[in-house]
Amino acid sequence: MDQLPVFITWAHADYRASALQTQAWKTMVYDFAHLLGNYVHVDADLFHYTDAGMNWTEYGPRAVEAAGTVLMISSKAFWERWKGENRPDEGAGAVREMDALKGIFNRDQQEFQRKAVIVLLPEELDALIPNELHRVAWFKVTSIDLAGVETLLRRLLGEPLHVQADEKIRPDLPPYQPGSGSRKDGPAFGIPADRADLLNEQRAQRRSGQEPHDVGQVVKEALQVRLPKVQPETFSKFQELLNVYEYLATSLRDAGDLLARSGFPTSVRRTDERITLRVERLGSIVYALDIMFGSGLGRNDQLTFSFNGGSGYNARLEVVYNIEAQRSAVKVFDLSLLSNFGRSDEVISKEEFFQKLWDRIIETVERQVR
Structure with a gap:
């Protein structure tokens, strides 16, 4: 099997769910997989439902081994399979994939840490994640669109939001010279000088009966400004x-x-x-x-x-x-x-x-x- 950068493992159904709930869950996973596939190479069982000669007992474990990243789609049914609490007649495919992940952990814990990623789709809660997997990175998908998967995509593509500058600037910080005149020393207890000045200004305003303006409210009001709703250029x-x-x-x-x-x-x-x-x-x-x-x-x-x-x-x-x-x-x-x-x-x-x-x-x- 070719190297697969991203493999999705998930529980297809929960015996407690209705047919409509099960269909809605599958649809969400399908949409998530197809959306992610626009940006990275994704593999999941749903792409192979009609493959001739597919050996399902081998497919999942091999895909886990070959993948650079394994996305574990969080759900109550999924974690029941992880802990062995599922009914014995359901979820065999997901359990095989989980066993492959556990085998990687036993063989090389660092490889497991690099490979395993937990994904919470909309409305799923992180409280379901087992305690032993809190060491694993998890990402919340807020919506099934580019904005909703941006943080996860940055992890998969190695494109961090915050990047340090390659070239550092050395500031001119001359030592203190006695007799060189007054200097503005920073306030005590490590409070930045600008922050200390702001606090002093606010105290003076209160003493004079003037309430300081809430800058945060200005920002909130600015965010409520109407923006144009138009069709995106990339819509096809x-x-x-x-x-x-x-x-x-x-x-x-x-x-x-x-x-x-x-x-x-x-x-x-x-x-x-x-x-x-x-x-x-x-x-x-x-x-x-x-x-x-x-x-x-x-x-x-x-x-x-x-x-x-x-x-x-x-x-x-x-x-x-x-x-x-x-x-x-x-x-x-x-x-x-x-x-x-x-x-x-x-x-x-x-x-x-x-x-x-x-x-x-x-x-x-x-x-x-x-």
Whole structure:
């Protein structure tokens, strides 16, 4: 296996979580991995779900050994696996990866210290981190965007925020000469002279009945000044459309796995041009959906949706930038995909769109089998 600068190890599910909570967690990890992959070489199991001949019992431990950095995605379920408190029928892949990390610790503690990094995604708390891992660096991801992962990226790229000057300047500090005149000596107890002068000035103002101005409040007010909300220059609707396409494929596959366990065999197939979803019941197809780029309309900047084998399309989707929310969104022209009556030009997040789409799929399946 080639050297992998960054490997992500994580717990996919928590038996206490609902299906929607599990899907939301997976989506957050997927988005984090794809975001990080824009800046560093990232590897994780999610990039290999469809690899032919993948040996999952060997993949994780080998990836841990080969990686320059291993990101441990913190969660209650993850740390239960680390401590061996997980249920014996779950989390085998993550446990194998953790065992590989522990093996590195036994072999070379310094290598472990360099390699292991703990990541807290939004809403995760550092209180969950086991006591024995407090020696390991951890980073809080505040949001799934560049600003939210900046500190972590600086660690991965070796780009510190504060850098000392290479060339030092030697100041002219002549010794004291008796009879050279008065000098301004620093105040006692190590208080900087400027700070001492400020304190004396504030005391004098209070004695005269004048309250010193709160400089901190000025700064706070300045930070509240309105700034322009505009589309960033780096926004690419084609790249974002690809991200939406990948997100839909992954989300449909994960949700389809849950649906299959409830008695509805579900298959999701993804190619570079099309995603196909088929839901069966007792040997018959009860729902079919095709998602395509352009659908022969001469445009590759949108996705079209056709369900139940129709020759036309039931909805089309394109990516836009939501100025108010300051993030990418999807604009949906719905004829009959999400509702019987359709809705024109709705702008929502890709997560909201998938939730609406999946709810509609389940409603349709329920009507078919009742």
